Amino acid sequence: MDINRMQKTEYTHEIIMPNNDIPFKMFLFEGKDGNYIRNKHWHRSVEIFALFEGELEFFLNEASYPLSPGEFMLVNSNEVHSIHSPRKNMTVVLQIPLSTFERYYTDERFIYFTHSSKNQDEEVMRLIRDMYETYAGGQTGYEFKVQSQFYMLVYLLVSKYRETEVDEEMLKANRKLNKLSQITEYMKENYSQELPLAQVAEKFHYSPTYLSRMFQKYAKVNYKTYLDNLRLSHAYQDLMNTGYTIGMIAEINGFANSKAFSKVFQSRYGMLPSQFRKKQGEL
Template sequence: MEYSHEIIVPNDDLPFKMFIFEGSQGGYIRQKHWHRSIEIFAVFDGEMEFYLNDKRYPLHPGEFMLVNSNELHSIYAPKKNKTLVIQIPVATFERYYTDDGFIYFSHSSRIQDEEVMGLFEEMYHVYAEKKNGYEYKVQSLYYRLLYLLVSKYRKTDLDAEKIRANKKLNKLSTITDYMKQNYSKELSLESIARTFNYSPTYLSRMFRKYAQMSYKTYLDDLRLRHAYNDLMNTDLSIGMVAEKNGFAGSKAFARVFKEQYGVLPSEYRKKN
């Protein structure tokens, strides 16, 4: 599968998002996180590791991973890879929600088939070439994908704990959406708790129990993601990268970066 390294994020012309995985050059770590969209990672070359609720799922060429709405996951991609990411708004599947207003897709590799991988590849190429009428062609492939998801991968026998965790992470998503918009500003636990009418203790407990991480860890990782992009794609100094992304200073940025990548930001930039 041939890729350009251009990130493709259609908005007006398609009802979903499709782009090249940001960790395609390797040396990539993404800590635990969650989102409301259904997310699919399709690997065409190379390999990576997914962790869903602390369970390891290695991915190899020809395999893909379905990440459910509000499902905790992390990604480890140490080597170069060719991976396509598709994000589908969860509301797309509203007609297929369970009685609890929830939809869940299987992760089992036993039911993966070549047709789905073929759809991913064709969708990407048609969109990248943008020939006359490409929107209709891509959407026809997209609706075939939706059909396969609800007819072959959807699960209805959900346990109560999955449903409960989904509801709690939905509440947390309102808070983290606010944090994503304001990550470069001062965001103490106490200030966020006041904004959303929680006590700091209760909010801290919500993060630890349902996001399985501390509030500070989530905030550091959020800032680190943006700082990483600036580090690799701009000529900003390390201090400017830190300041732009909400870190207290270059030392605080370096500490968080080294915890994640094992080296200082300056060393990582030089190497890569």
């Protein structure tokens, strides 16, 4: 399978790993159909977004990184990022557990990779394309071939892209985001319930003011916006994939009412949920 064929035929073939055969995750980007925004978030894994067709725009720590076909974006552990996918695209995403790089940690179980272009960028893209095609093919021994390609990719990351000098501010942000991750995991589990800032702060033994400042300074987003974005991501899927009414979608995803849901949705997508659903039905 060559890359042109992959671009034309694999949009609907979404692969999500690991199963029991691969030590990482690989899948087509969820915003592959375009008109999609993934808001500010962070995680402990290292992510690579390899763009083969279309366009993406990344925002990392307030800086913008537009991607064109043949380019990739590497997102470090605990690096706050958001993604804008205006049009249909073919993007393969790899999520690599942070523990993969354990032997190469600097301080505080920390490793950092550069965003600067390297001479090996083309090889990285070729490896990711081949890994995806090999796994999609599923032929005898595919898992061994994919893993050999994966470890070649990891070798390039630690030998060519790793930064060995990290400053104290970067380490401090990493510590704070680790703490915030415990809080956001709780929010992800309870997003459909009322989650006032004071209640969440009390649960994690912070003052509301301190927790609010943590979100703003280290997550680069305020608490309410993060919660609205979390709820909106689930509501978006319900809007796309169910026949629920707008009011029902608002209720089951924690919005006060359909008006509150519509306001957040319109600010993000430039149209009301009902208009968006109608437009999708016309495609």
